[in-house]
Amino acid sequence: MTPVHRTINKTASLNEAVEIMNETKWNIIPVTDSDGKLEGVFTKSRLFQMVLEEKALTEPIGAYIKKDTVTISHTASYEYLKEIVEKSEVGTGIVVDSDERVIGLLRKTDMVKALLRSSNMLKEQLETILESSQLGVVMTDGEKRIIYVNDKFSSMSKQTKEDLAGQSFPVLFPKVNTNIENSSYVPKVSVGEDQTMLRLSRYKTVTGSKGMIALFQTTTEVEQMAEELQTVKNLKQTLDTAIDSAYDGMLMINTKNKVTMASPPLLDLFNLNREQLLHKSINKVLPQLNLGTVFKSGEAELSDFMEINGIKYIINKIPIKQDGEIIGVLGKVMFRQLNEVSALLKKIEKVENKAAYYQKQLQQSETSRFTWDQIISNDPYVEKLKKSADKAAKGRSTVLIRGESGTGKELFAHAIHSSSVRRDGKFVIVNCAAIPEHLLESEFFGYEDGAFTGARQKGKIGKFDLADGGTLFLDEIGDMSYGLQSKLLRVLQEREFYRVGGTERVHVDVRIIAATNRPLEEMVETGEFREDLYYRLNVISLQIPPLRERKNDILLLTEVLMESLNRMLGSSITGIEEEAQHVLINYDWPGNVRELRNVLERAMTFAENGKIQVEDITEYIVDKVKQAGNGDPSIKMAASAERTAVEKAIFAADGNKTKAARLLGISRSGLYEKLKKYQLQ
Numbered sequence: 001m002t003p004v005h006r007t008i009n010k011t012a013s014l015n016e017a018v019e020i021m022n023e024t025k026w027n028i029i030p031v032t033d034s035d036g037k038l039e040g041v042f043t044k045s046r047l048f049q050m051v052l053e054e055k056a057l058t059e060p061i062g063a064y065i066k067k068d069t070v071t072i073s074h075t076a077s078y079e080y081l082k083e084i085v086e087k088s089e090v091g092t093g094i095v096v097d098s099d100e101r102v103i104g105l106l107r108k109t110d111m112v113k114a115l116l117r118s119s120n121m122l123k124e125q126l127e128t129i130l131e132s133s134q135l136g137v138v139m140t141d142g143e144k145r146i147i148y149v150n151d152k153f154s155s156m157s158k159q160t161k162e163d164l165a166g167q168s169f170p171v172l173f174p175k176v177n178t179n180i181e182n183s184s185y186v187p188k189v190s191v192g193e194d195q196t197m198l199r200l201s202r203y204k205t206v207t208g209s210k211g212m213i214a215l216f217q218t219t220t221e222v223e224q225m226a227e228e229l230q231t232v233k234n235l236k237q238t239l240d241t242a243i244d245s246a247y248d249g250m251l252m253i254n255t256k257n258k259v260t261m262a263s264p265p266l267l268d269l270f271n272l273n274r275e276q277l278l279h280k281s282i283n284k285v286l287p288q289l290n291l292g293t294v295f296k297s298g299e300a301e302l303s304d305f306m307e308i309n310g311i312k313y314i315i316n317k318i319p320i321k322q323d324g325e326i327i328g329v330l331g332k333v334m335f336r337q338l339n340e341v342s343a344l345l346k347k348i349e350k351v352e353n354k355a356a357y358y359q360k361q362l363q364q365s366e367t368s369r370f371t372w373d374q375i376i377s378n379d380p381y382v383e384k385l386k387k388s389a390d391k392a393a394k395g396r397s398t399v400l401i402r403g404e405s406g407t408g409k410e411l412f413a414h415a416i417h418s419s420s421v422r423r424d425g426k427f428v429i430v431n432c433a434a435i436p437e438h439l440l441e442s443e444f445f446g447y448e449d450g451a452f453t454g455a456r457q458k459g460k461i462g463k464f465d466l467a468d469g470g471t472l473f474l475d476e477i478g479d480m481s482y483g484l485q486s487k488l489l490r491v492l493q494e495r496e497f498y499r500v501g502g503t504e505r506v507h508v509d510v511r512i513i514a515a516t517n518r519p520l521e522e523m524v525e526t527g528e529f530r531e532d533l534y535y536r537l538n539v540i541s542l543q544i545p546p547l548r549e550r551k552n553d554i555l556l557l558t559e560v561l562m563e564s565l566n567r568m569l570g571s572s573i574t575g576i577e578e579e580a581q582h583v584l585i586n587y588d589w590p591g592n593v594r595e596l597r598n599v600l601e602r603a604m605t606f607a608e609n610g611k612i613q614v615e616d617i618t619e620y621i622v623d624k625v626k627q628a629g630n631g632d633p634s635i636k637m638a639a640s641a642e643r644t645a646v647e648k649a650i651f652a653a654d655g656n657k658t659k660a661a662r663l664l665g666i667s668r669s670g671l672y673e674k675l676k677k678y679q680l681q
C-alpha cells in the first residue's frame with residue numbers, strides 16, 4: 001500500500017490537482033470532505049478531459065470527480081484482494097481505516113504482489129506438511145504424468161524426485177485402475193519393498209483438466225497402529241473391569257469439570273444412573289464432592305466425613321497428571337466399613353479425652369481435689385456423715401474411714417483435707433496395698449544419701465516428709481504389714497521418725513486419715529492388725545454406707561456422673577431410658593459408686609441418640625437384675641430397705657437403742673430382733 005498523506009476536496013482547482021499528481025506521481029487523488037471521509041477520486045483521465053474541454057487552471061475539479069471508487073478496508077483479507085484483482089476493472093483501490101478515513105492507495109500491481117507472497121507462503125506450508133507426512137504423496141497432471149512426489153514416496157519407491165517427475169502413473173502402477181470418477185481405495189499396492197494401501201482421488205488442475213492425487217500408507221504402519229489400538233482397547237477393558245468391580249466408588253472428571261467415568265458403587269451410593277452423570281458438569285450433578293479444588297491445589301486431598309442417606313463417606317481426591325500437567329481428577333469415594341472406622345475414630349477421640357483428663361488429674365495430685373459439694377447424695381445418713389466429717393476436719397485427730405470398695409472413702413478424705421486448716425498443705429496418698437512390703441518403709445520414711453549401695457545413691461524423700469504440714473491419706477490400711485504397723489504407730493505417737501539409713505530424728509506435723517474396707521476388729525482378734533494402732537486410728541470413725549443401701553442416690557449420682565463423663569469423653573449423652581433406670585436401681589452394686597461410674601462410662605460409649613438404653617448396659621448387670629427379679633424382688637427390696645432403716649436410726653440416735661427404736665416406731669425388743677437378723681450388733 002502507498003500511504004496517502006495528501007488529499008484534496010471538491011473545491012480544489014485543476015491547477016492544484018496537476019501539482020499534486022506531478023509531485024506524487026499518483027494517477028489518482030482521493031477527494032475527501034471536511035471530515036476526511038472519501039467522496040470520490042480525481043483521476044488522470046478526468047484531468048485529460050478537463051484539458052480537452054479547455055478548462056481554465058483555476059476551474060474547481062468538483063464536477064469531474066469519479067464517485068464509484070473501489071475502497072478496501074485496511075483489514076481486508078487476501079481472498080478479497082484476489083476477488084478485486086480478478087473481477088474489478090479499477091487499477092487502484094483506496095484503503096480506508098475503520099472510520100472510513102483515507103490512509104492509502106493500493107494499486108493492482110501491489111495487490112498482485114501481496115497475493116503472490118501469500119500464495120508462496122501457502123505453498124511452503126503445504127510442502128512442509130506433505131514432506132513431513134508419513135503418507136507417500138503423488139500428484140499427476142491431467143495426462144496422468146507425475147508432477148509432484150513427496151520425500152516419503154521417493155524413499156518408498158527408491159527413486160529420486162527428479163527421476164519420478166514426468167513418469168506416467170499408470171505405467172508405474174499398471175495394476176491400479178486409474179480410470180476413476182472421484183476417488184477409489186486400493187487395499188494392496190507394492191511400492192518398492194513396501195506393501196501399501198492406496199487412496200486415489202481426482203482434482204481439478206489450473207488448466208481445468210482432471211489430475212490425480214495418490215496417498216500411499218504402508219500396511220506395517222497401519223498394522224502397528226491397529227495393534228496399538230487393540231492394546232489400548234484391552235487396557236481400557238481391563239481398567240473398566242477393575243473400576244466396575246472396585247470396592248469403593250470412583251469418579252473421574254476432566255479439566256472442564258465434566259464427568260468422564262463413574263463406577264457402579266458410586267452410582268449406587270448417590271442413586272444415579274450413568275446417563276445422569278457422564279459428560280455432565282460435576283458442579284451441577286455432584287457439587288458436594290468438590291473435586292475441582294484439586295485443579296487449584298495440584299495435590300491429593302482427603303475430605304472430611306460426609307453423609308448421604310445415613311451412609312458416611314470420605315473422598316480421596318487424586319490429581320491425574322500427564323507430563324506434569326493435571327489433565328483430570330480421580331475421586332475415590334470410600335464408604336464401606338466407614339461406620340466402623342468412624343466408631344473407631346470416636347473411640348480414639350474418647351481415649352484421647354480420657355488421657356487428657358487423667359493427665360490433668362495427675363497434675364493436680366498431691367493437692368486435694370474434692371470438697372463436700374462434690375460428694376453427691378440426698379441420703380440423710382450420708383448428709384449427716386458429711387456434717388460429722390466436716391466437724392472432724394476442723395480438729396487434728398486421726399480419722400478412720402470405713403466402707404466397701406468404691407463407696408467414696410478417698411473422696412471423703414479429700415474433702416476433710418480441703419475443709420481443714422491444712423488445706424494449703426499437701427494431700428499425700430499412700431496405697432498401702434499397692435506398695436511391695438520391702439519398699440513400704442522407704443516409701444514412708446525416705447532414705448538418706450548413700451543408704452543403699454548401687455544405683456540408689458541419692459536420698460529419697462518419704463511420704464511423711466512430703467505431707468509435713470498437710471495430710472497423709474493411708475488407703476487400704478488393713479493391708480499394711482504387721483512390722484510396719486509398729487513403725488507407723490511410733491510416728492503417730494511421737495510425730496518423729498528416722499529415715500532409712502539415717503541417724504537423725506525427723507520431726508513432722510502430719511494429719512493422718514486412714515481408710516479400709518477390711519474388718520479391722522476381726523483382724524485385731526486374729527492378730528493380723530495391731531490393737532494399739534487400731535485404737536490410735538479409730539479416734540473418729542466414719543462408716544460410708546454401700547450404694548445398695550441408699551438406692552435413692554443411684555439416679556442422682558447417675559445424673560451427676562454422666563455430666564462429668566460427658567466432659568471427659570467429649571460426648572453429649574443426657575438421658576437414660578426407663579428400663580435402663582430400672583436396671584441401675586435394682587442392681588446390687590458390689591463395687592458401689594466406682595462400679596456405677598464404670599458401667600455408665602461403658603454405656604455412654606455405646607449409647608446412640610443421646611440416651612442410654614438397657615442394651616448399652618453391661619450384660620452381666622442386666623442378667624443379675626433379671627435373676628433377682630425371678631426370685632422375689634419385693635421381699636428382697638423390703639429386707640434391704642428395712643436393714644437400711646435400722647442402720648440409719650442407730651446412727652441418727654448416736655447408738656442409743658431406745659431412741660433408735662422410737663425413731664423407727666418399733667419396740668426396743670423389736671429393734672434387738674432386727675439387729676440380730678441383720679447382724680448389726
Ligand SMILES: Nc1ncnc2c1ncn2[C@@H]1O[C@H](COP(=O)(O)OP(=O)(O)OP(=O)(O)O)[C@@H](O)[C@H]1O
Nearest residue numbers: 374375376377404405406407408409410411593594
Ligand atoms: N458420693 C459420691 N459422689 C460423687 N462421686 C462419688 C461418690 N462416691 C464415690 N464417688 C466416685 O466413685 C469413685 C470411687 O470413689 P473412691 O475412690 O473415693 O472410693 P473408695 O471408697 O476410696 O474406693 P477404694 O476402697 O476402692 O479405694 C470415684 O470416682 C469417686 O469420685
